[in-house]
Amino acid sequence: MxxxxxxxxxxxxxxxxxxxxxxxxxxxxxxxxxxxxxxNETKNATRLGGPKAYAMWGMGLLGYLFAVVCRSSMSAAGIEAANHFHTTSTALSGFLYLQLFVYALMQVPAGVLLDRFGARALIASGGLLMAAGQSMMAVAPVAWMAVAGRGVVGLGDALVFISVVRLISAWFPARQAPLLTQLTSVTGGLGQIISLYPFAWLLRLTGWRAAFLVSAGTGVLVAAAILLSVRDDPRQSSRHHERPEGGLAAAVRGFGTALRSPGTICGFFVHFSTWFPINMMNQLWGLPFLLAVEGWSRETATAYLGMGVVINMVFGPVMGRLAGVHPIHGRAAVVYASVGAQIALWTVLFLTPGPHPMWFMVLLLVAMTSGGPASNIAMDYVRDTNRPEVLGAATGFANTGGFLSSTVIFLGFGVLLDAQGATDPSLYTDHAMRVAALIQYPLWAVGLVGFTLMLRPTLRLIRARRG
Known part of the structure; x- marks a missing residue:
């Protein structure tokens, strides 16, 4: 019996x-x-990937959605900012250059802080910092104060995405992580839609100050919701983060360990080479480029950029599934295909006069949009080649790549416009925009060379860890 x-x-x-x-x-x-x-102590345990896991992920998504709204608000307000502050093209680039430079600079410290203090604290802190930055934008009487506000937005933004990735790693099985990382990026991309339509509508209806103050108030509410609901790990019995042994010094040493992993460097170059073209178009220069080169109306250009978010919703899950099922060859194929298509189509655009046929512009948008989901493969390489205790630092460093290349794009684009005498939006011409957009090619070259050199040792390590 x-x-x-x-x-x-x-x-x-x-x-x-x-x-x-x-x-x-x-x-x-x-x-x-x-x-x-x-x-059998399962009463207090939480099943990985269960309903509570999706609730934690959902709250993290809310924080990331707000971060993307703040990050991309200048895509709707760029021309208004130039007129509001009477700035040159280089100064207009400064709004996003400082924001993304601070973001890139903060990725490694953010990763170290994430390993030390946990995702909940960092997402909430990021929301409050972005709210402060949007408030500075609202009340700034001169351009340099508004640029400083964008820097504060970048500081807060830097804390959010890698924290949501950490929540996914903690609450879900490893086989689901690539898909959920892509879905995070896709859902966060809705923030671009919010910037292009509801925020732009609010900006025209209520004016500069009121629109940015509403955005700031939203950030405070999001931060409060995160603090009240999120737990960093299913093993924790409360919202209090259980700090690892060794203190901050151990977390800093962990960053050195992460840098010695080839997957961390490989992930950096994946992010560096795939993401900056669509970021350039969505964040600042897409609307002026389409108006000057293609001769479109503002409404058509806005709808075109918004369509990229819909395309991203299709690409994200497909690439996430491919990266999870084919981690060795599938990921590399996605990166090479995305960057190769972008280079080919941009080259055709530069060599042919505008306006271009709509079918061609849709192909270009599809290629550029693929760079967003392709950039998230960086996180898969990082996760598969690093220990959990240094994952925050490793993810932060890899996530620096795309933002570093984007800072070069934003500043370089504006400098090249000014060098041609196109110092304000009324002087943006077809030729000036084409010359400025050529800055993409050296960045693609650096990214692809770095990725190719690091791919072989990264795959060797992944095979060894998988047995």
Missing amino acids: RIVVHDMASTVGATVNVGIRRLGRGRRPRNPVRYDVRV
Whole structure:
């Protein structure tokens, strides 16, 4: 006979074989009674990938959505900012250059802080910092104060995405992580739609100050919601983060460990080479470029850029699934295909006069948009080649890549415009915009060379870890 006793308050399991002597016979029974005492502590445990995991991820997504709204608000307000502050093209680039430079500069410290303090604290802090930056934008009387506000936005933005990636790693099985990372990026991309339509509408309706103050107030509410609901790890019994041993010094040493992993460097170059073209178009220069080169109306150009978000929603899950099922060759194929298509189509655009056929512009948008999901493959390389305790630092460093290349694009684009005499939006011409956009090619070259050199040792390490 087998008796199973379940104790839902513990996880220790024990089996006790008890031989019961028959009364008066002095020998063991043929079939001894077997008592199976199972101590199963699942009452307080949370299943990875369960409903609570999706709730944690959903709250992290809310924080990331707000971050993308703040990050891309200049895509709707760029021309208004030039007129509001009476700035040159280089000064207009400064709004995003400083924001993305601060973001890139903060990725490594943010990763170290993430390993030390956890995702909940960093997402909430990021929301509050972005709210402060949007408030500075709202009340700034001169351009340099508004640029400083964008820097504060970049500081807060830097804390959010890698923290959401850490939540995914903590709450979901490894096989689901690539897909959920892509879905995070896709859902966060809705922030671009919010900037292009609701925020732009609010900006025209209420004016500069009111629109940015509403954005700031939203950030405070998001930060409060994160603090009240998110737990960093399913093993924690409360929202309090259990800090790792060794303190901040150990976290800093962990960054050195992460840099020695080839997957960390490989991820950096993936992010560096794939993401900056669509970022250039979405964040600042897309609208002026389409108006000057293609001769489109503002409404058509806005709808075109908004369509990229929809395309991204298709690409993200497909690439996430491919990266999860084919981690060795599938990921590299996605990176090379995305960058190759972007280079080919931009080259055709530069060599042919505008306006171009709509079918061609849609192909260009598809190629550029593929760079967003392709950039997230960087996180897959990082996750598969680093220990969990240094994952924050490694992810932060890899995530620096695309923002570093984007800072070069934003500043370089504006400098090249000014060098041609196109110092304000009324002077943006077809020729000036084409020359400025050529700055993409050296960045592609650097990114592809770095990725190719680091790919082989990265794949070797992934194979070794997978056995």
